[in-house]
Amino acid sequence: MTRPRWAAVWPPLSVGVGGLVLWELAIIIFDIKEFLLPKPSSIVEELFAEWAVLRHAGWETGRIAFSGLVLGVIAGVTLAFVTNRFRSLNEGLTPLAVAVNATPIVALAPIFNAWFGITGVVSNQAVVMAVVFFPVFINTAKGLTEVHPDEIELMRSYAASEWTILREVRIPNALPFFANALRVVAPLSVIAAIVAEYFGGPQDRIGNVITSNAAFARYDVAWAAIAVASAFGLALFAGAVLIERLSTPWRMATQVEIINNKPGRGK
């Protein structure tokens, strides 16, 4: 069990480190201008030099992304349960949700700024929440309804109530759907928060640190801010993967599912 896990960590790790070394060397050898692409070493330098600013910005953006993520997940799951309870609502809402989900919701950020005010956190939180909400709602609702008819008939033959069927069949059936959605929206929440910040607002957040430093040609600082955001996005993704593994142990135990879900993991 431990060995294959390590074996899975090594390839991406070596590719990552190797890539950074190549990046550094390429800039030195081809004499690429700093404003086009700074060296990883100078990005790391700025990371330390500007740590106070970046840490604060990372905290501000991170808390908007995370709270928006949590609220969006709660709202999505709640509505999925409501529509599962009232089937006619499901028929009306789901196609609408699928359509809205296909539109670029972050483009609404300026409008949200007008609605909720540009200075507070609510506007950007709302953007993140809207981006997170739809995939979570659509997938969870699908998992609750797309149950094999035989499984429902079996439960009915035991005289099981709707509530028992929900608990024993629909919810476990929906867990992998929910986990998939969570893996997608966790890093998306960071992207949504930063893009929303590009449309203005307080200057002490990652998105604004990136735009203002880029405007003053301090690209290495901008890249350092991007690195902070990436680290946060990765942490959220790792959290989502952990939740998936803990909540759906049966999928981890079956080879076929692992192959389906983790392309590139191999054995």
Added chain:
Amino acid sequence: MSDELAVSINGADKVFNQGEADEVAALSGIDLDIQPGEFVSLIGPSGCGKSTLLRLIGDLLEPTAGEVTVFGKSAHEARMDQDYGMVFQHAGLFDWRKVSANIELPLELRGWSKADRSTRSQEMLDLVKLPDFGGHYPRQLSGGMQQRVSIARALSFEPKLLLMDEPFGALDEMTREHMQIELLRIWEETGTTVVFVTHSIPESAFLSNRVVVLSPRPGRVHSIIDVDLGKRTEETREDPAFFATATEIREALRSVEVGQ
């Protein structure tokens, strides 16, 4: 005369999507009585309504006309009294429950204690020759093994009426014959009543007290063949009386197919 029939179906019709373009008359004028402790097979061409008839008995569908009585109650009351055990062709195990937890699910719903449940699920696993697989997830088992678990699950609580829809369809011939013997042993031990849908002529002859041959579109009872082969053993399969019964069923099926 009969104080209480296990199943009594009187003039049952089933029409799907009545009044719509895709209306299907699946069953028409079904009359069938099944005695307690009887083993009855339903056989007929594909699409003739065998599964539909089984679902009417199990109160998973309502008849369009006529009535279904089970142990002197309506089918609905029988279902609410948890009189039914069901096995489908598709094993229908829950992926998220380990094999033993799948077998224990109906016991859980009946409020059995944890200790009783695990004793029983181990007994059932021994019975279906999967003693070491309780801790596996269903997806880690082959299709035939999953089907045996689903049979173990249906038998675990000794239902008064066992409804089986092509339960052995996915099994290889040897396992199938073994499961037939086991099913008959359990049937004799528990005195349960079985309604068994199959496509296999030898299977219906080997297992049943009576074989109900259905004709298609809409499904009707074409004929009912009494089978009297005494106690079944592996030797029964080579008994001339067994072949004679199979021939009788085959001829009935032929005349159905020709559309009589």
